[in-house]
Amino acid sequence: MKKYIFGILFLTFVSTFQAQYCNNFHRKYCYPSENEFFKYDGQSRSALFSKGQKSELTIIVYKGQDYRLSLCADENLGNNIIFKIYEVKKVKVEKVVEHKSTEDEYKTCETCNGEGYIDGETCYDCDGEGQRPTGNTVEVVTKETKVVVEKRKELLYDNSQDDFAMDIEFSATSTRKLIIEVEVPEEGGGGTSKGINDKGKGKKKLDTSEMGCIGVLIEHMPTPKSGF
Amino acid sequence: MKKQKLRALFITGTVILFSCGGDKTDNTPESDTQDSVQAEVIKQNDEQTVYYQIPSPDEMFDFIKNGGLSFKQDLLLPIENSEKYNTALQQSLIFGIYSADLAYTxxxxxYQTSLKYFGTVQKMADRLGISSAYDASTAERIKNNLENADSLVKVTGDTYFSVVDYLEQNNEETKLGAIATAGWxxxxxxxxxxxENNPNSDVLQRIKDQKLTFENLYDYLQQHNHSPQVEKIITLVEPLNEFFNNIEENNDAKTTFTKKDGKFVLxxxxxxxxxxEEQTAELKDLVNNIRTKIIEENV
Known part of the structure; x- marks a missing residue:
């Protein structure tokens, strides 16, 4: 009984710990833009990661807005956190769908072998219009071609090709659904992650070496108009 | 030895709990017909966690204010209604509506209306058991920022984001789904x-783009459809899903992500x-009907 109570208390503790540990991590530890026109975007999020784990954030960016994405992470997750930006595309593809069913096997009138008689096209003793059941069953496969919409993701940006940059700014000239994919390498190594302020922010350290929080801070502002 | 066991159990427990946070997908590489674009088909599997994020109401209002629409007091849900909802689902939905009204004001x-709606939102948060998401000084910050529009928007936005973050981190998907749906x-x-007549083209653009936002909201709800309350929300918004599914989409549109003068352009x-015009009118009818169902406790 004591073991059960301990178990329940332990899981409650773990649940509360994991729930609260990454709470508002991105607001506390990610560097906001120095440009005062950027506003916090409600699509920002933090989560607990283990080494080797990959997660996706699906967000919407609107035409006419500038966006800034920045990442911050617990120190123990290492330096080389990978983040990629994909566009979600819908592609119509034709797919052949096979339907299998079991049906009674029939013989045609020509195979009546003298049982019954044929009047024109009708084979009267063959149980129906020109066919006679054999008592066996056969598997029938019918094929149907359907047009289905498949979601694909197309790579737009990979920070491992950009010196593992932990932030990026872009102007959206069209509205798109994007996937922000974050991956912690299996062996991240020690050290301070890029994107973590060493003056006050980013000083948090998790006791367990394999897990830590990652925050994705998203900011937006109307794209500044240039020229006259 | 005991310590090692405890640590192993802790990590295992945490990983199990974390895995409840979102859906899992695997991305199987597949050849693509387009030039030099890496594409992967999105398929369901057990490899990674997916989170669907919904833009908050304040972004929409900030945008339409700049688009020339004027404030209409009669569109707000009167604060007197707040007392009459009893179930957690109804209260979460109404909390979402009042949060959007607060962002609108x-x-x-x-200013004065904002303060009243903030009080209502705070009371409803108490009833929903999520008031700990609020900073105790928030009400004071609002009072102190009554004359500063930017600060008021920031403080009211912050309270909404705190609630969303609190619910996300505590795996309260049903409440979050209800609040995000009703807010939207x-x-x-x-x-x-x-x-009005001849609405601003940017506002119309933002309205049609809600097809993508709704898809994210709908995917989030589908991800958590094991909850009977979330099932009810899905049924509530199903007519909108059908409507948006019938809106034409240009799947061949090419996307570019290039760097110009040191800045990326999507x-x-x-x-x-x-x-x-007919589709906009139909969308308006669908949205009005769903809102009526929410406020008349018909969910």
């Missing part, structure tokens, strides 16, 4: 019922076709 600098419905209700043609 703040964006249009209706209320912002669409306000925008669609504020449109470009390409529009993927969602413009809504006709």
């Amino acid at each position: 703040a964006a249009f600098e209706e 419905i209320e912002s669409m209700y306000i925008v669609l019922n504020s449109l 470009g390409g043609e529009d993927t969602v076709a413009p809504l006709s």
Whole structure:
């Protein structure tokens, strides 16, 4: 009984710990833009990661807005956190769908072998219009071609090709659904992650070496108009 | 030895709990016909966690204010209604509506009304058991920022984001799904019922782009459809899903992501076709009906 109570208390503790540990991590530890026109975007999020784990954030960016994405992470997750930006595309593809069913096997009138008689096209003793059941069953496969919409993701940006940059700014000239994919390498190594302020922010350290929080801070502002 | 066991159990427990946070997908590489673009088909599997994020109501109001729409007090849900909802689902939905109304009043600098709606939202948070998401000094910050429009929008926005973050981190998907859905419905209700003749083309663009936002909301709800309450929300918004599914989409639109003068630009043609007047009217009717169902406790 004591073991059960301990178990329940332990899981409650773990649940509360994991729930609260990454709470508002991105607001506390990610560097906001120095440009005062950027506003916090409600699509920002933090989560607990283990080494080797990959997660996706699906967000919407609107035409006419500038966006800034920045990442911050617990120190123990290492330096080389990978983040990629994909566009979600819908592609119509034709797919052949096979339907299998079991049906009674029939013989045609020509195979009546003298049982019954044929009047024109009708084979009267063959149980129906020109066919006679054999008592066996056969598997029938019918094929149907359907047009289905498949979601694909197309790579737009990979920070491992950009010196593992932990932030990026872009102007959206069209509205798109994007996937922000974050991956912690299996062996991240020690050290301070890029994107973590060493003056006050980013000083948090998790006791367990394999897990830590990652925050994705998203900011937006109307794209500044240039020229006259 | 005991310590090692405890640590191993801790990590195992945490990983199990974390895995409840979102859906899992695997991305199987597949050849693509387009030039030099890496594409992967999105398929369900057990490899990674997926989170669907919904833009908050304040972004919509900030945008439409700049688009020339005027404030309409009569579109707000009266604060007197707040007492009559009893179930957690109804209260969460109404919390979402009041949160959007609060963002609307703040964006249009209706200071005194903002203060009243903030009080209502705070009371409802108490009833929902999520008041710990609020900073104790928030009400004070609002009072102190009554004359500063930007600060008021920021403070009211911060309270909404704190609630969303609290619910996300505590795996309260049902409440979050209800709040996000009702918040989105209320912002669409306000925008669609504020449109005058010859509305600004940017506002119409933002309305049609809600097809993508709704898809994210719908995917989030589907991800958590094991909850009977979330099932009810899905049934509630199903007519909108059918409506948006029938809106034409240009799946061949190319997307570019290029660097110009040190800054990336995400470009390409529009993927969602413009809504006709009839489609806009139909969308307005659907949104109005869903809002009526929410406030008449018919969910």
